[in-house]
Amino acid sequence: MRTQAALYQEIDLELSWSEAELPERERTKHVHRLHPYLGKFVPQLAEVFLGRYAAPGDVVWDPFAGSGTTLVEANAFGARASGCDVSAFNCLLMRAKTAIYEPDLLLADVVRLSARDKPRRRAAGSAYLKRWYAPRAIGELLAFRDRVDGTAYPELWQVVLSRSARSARLARHDDLDFPAEPAPKEYFCHKHRRVCRPVGEAEKFLRRYVRDAVQRVQEFADVRTAEEVNVIHGDARVLDPPEACDLVFTSPPYPGLIDYHEQHAYAYELLGLGRRDADEIGRGVKGYCEDIAAVLVRARRALRRGGKIVIVVNDRRRLYDGILDAAGLRLQDRIIRHVNRRTGRRRGEFYEEVLVATP
Ligand SMILES: C[S@@+](CC[C@H](N)C(=O)[O-])C[C@H]1O[C@@H](n2cnc3c(N)ncnc32)[C@H](O)[C@@H]1O
Numbered sequence: 001m002r003t004q005a006a007l008y009q010e011i012d013l014e015l016s017w018s019e020a021e022l023p024e025r026e027r028t029k030h031v032h033r034l035h036p037y038l039g040k041f042v043p044q045l046a047e048v049f050l051g052r053y054a055a056p057g058d059v060v061w062d063p064f065a066g067s068g069t070t071l072v073e074a075n076a077f078g079a080r081a082s083g084c085d086v087s088a089f090n091c092l093l094m095r096a097k098t099a100i101y102e103p104d105l106l107l108a109d110v111v112r113l114s115a116r117d118k119p120r121r122r123a124a125g126s127a128y129l130k131r132w133y134a135p136r137a138i139g140e141l142l143a144f145r146d147r148v149d150g151t152a153y154p155e156l157w158q159v160v161l162s163r164s165a166r167s168a169r170l171a172r173h174d175d176l177d178f179p180a181e182p183a184p185k186e187y188f189c190h191k192h193r194r195v196c197r198p199v200g201e202a203e204k205f206l207r208r209y210v211r212d213a214v215q216r217v218q219e220f221a222d223v224r225t226a227e228e229v230n231v232i233h234g235d236a237r238v239l240d241p242p243e244a245c246d247l248v249f250t251s252p253p254y255p256g257l258i259d260y261h262e263q264h265a266y267a268y269e270l271l272g273l274g275r276r277d278a279d280e281i282g283r284g285v286k287g288y289c290e291d292i293a294a295v296l297v298r299a300r301r302a303l304r305r306g307g308k309i310v311i312v313v314n315d316r317r318r319l320y321d322g323i324l325d326a327a328g329l330r331l332q333d334r335i336i337r338h339v340n341r342r343t344g345r346r347r348g349e350f351y352e353e354v355l356v357a358t359p
Pocket of ligand 1 (some may be wrong): 037096
């Protein structure tokens with residue numbers, strides 16, 4: 001176990017941005033904040049390592065692509081990017097972030113979505129919806145879902161629907177990541193330090209997030225390149241990268257930290273997406289090292305000569321020395337960065353490691 005002082009000696013200050021150096025609006029620029037997602041890295045980290053180890057025109061692979069941070073940044077950098085994720089919602093989010101949007105069609109969609117048809121009088125919500133939403137919110141969410149059919153960009157609006165559904169849940173504001181129980185009555189909110197009321201509607205969020213989504217995809221359109229982005233829905237243990245790659249940039253799930261399906265349970269419910277919880281790595285420690293090594297072996301085989309595999313992880317159990325070994329990789333560098341923790345009620349220091357490996 002390192003002492004705190006020894007840890008500080010090792011920290012890479014260049015990558016340990018302070019709030020002033022890297023304010024929230026930069027960390028959440030354009031499509032990176034299209035939808036909340038717990039467990040992503042800041043886009044600037046991808047930017048730095050693309051700059052160090054890739055060149056425009058290169059091919060980048062992320063086997064645990066999550067919310068698509070690597071894909072978005074690789075595209076903006078001028079690289080061709082492919083990513084895989086086992087979660088259908090994450091893949092939908094990535095496609096929505098990286099699609100090309102025609103301004104006229106976007107506008108026509110916005111007009112169609114803002115039609116004020118009456119919400120269904122008796123919303124036929126599922127047991128899940130009835131437990132987590134006020135009746136009015138269910139009606140508004142389901143009416144919006146109906147209007148999405150026939151739009152030019154249904155996946156973008158499904159992401160907006162999901163984001164609104166997240167905000168409209170009967171969840172405490174200080175427990176939005178994994179609320180265990182609905183909060184149907186007033187409660188003392190630790191985030192706002194006052195008594196808060198449960199949300200009764202969804203329409204205000206739908207309107208706000210439609211506008212926000214349009215602005216974000218247009219901002220990304222200004223910086224994106226014409227390079228191809230390829231999103232693959234699947235299990236990275238059994239999938240090879242679609243082509244030889246020059247850089248693998250990824251952050252694997254870690255045992256017992258985040259349930260990547262459950263954090264978007266409302267989206268699976270509303271959008272009728274199939275869940276693959278059993279294929280999600282990191283649900284337990286058992287088999288974890290073998291699973292990650294299997295993914296890295298496929299990445300190593302696809303790597304072009306001189307290519308690097310860069311892994312962002314908070315390896316508190318020191319599992320990665322053995323994993324890299326088992327995957328036939330050699331550790332070239334272990335960079336430690338101090339991560340700013342700002343949200344919710346989490347406290348304390350938080351570190352992230354960036355492992356740079358080669359065959
Ligand atoms: C730490 S997150 C990646 C976050 C990503 N770097 C970002 O910035 O959004 C890990 C991802 O691995 C995915 N995952 C878990 N098991 C997987 C598997 N067997 N195959 C592919 N992806 C998997 C999870 O769904 C999750 O999105």
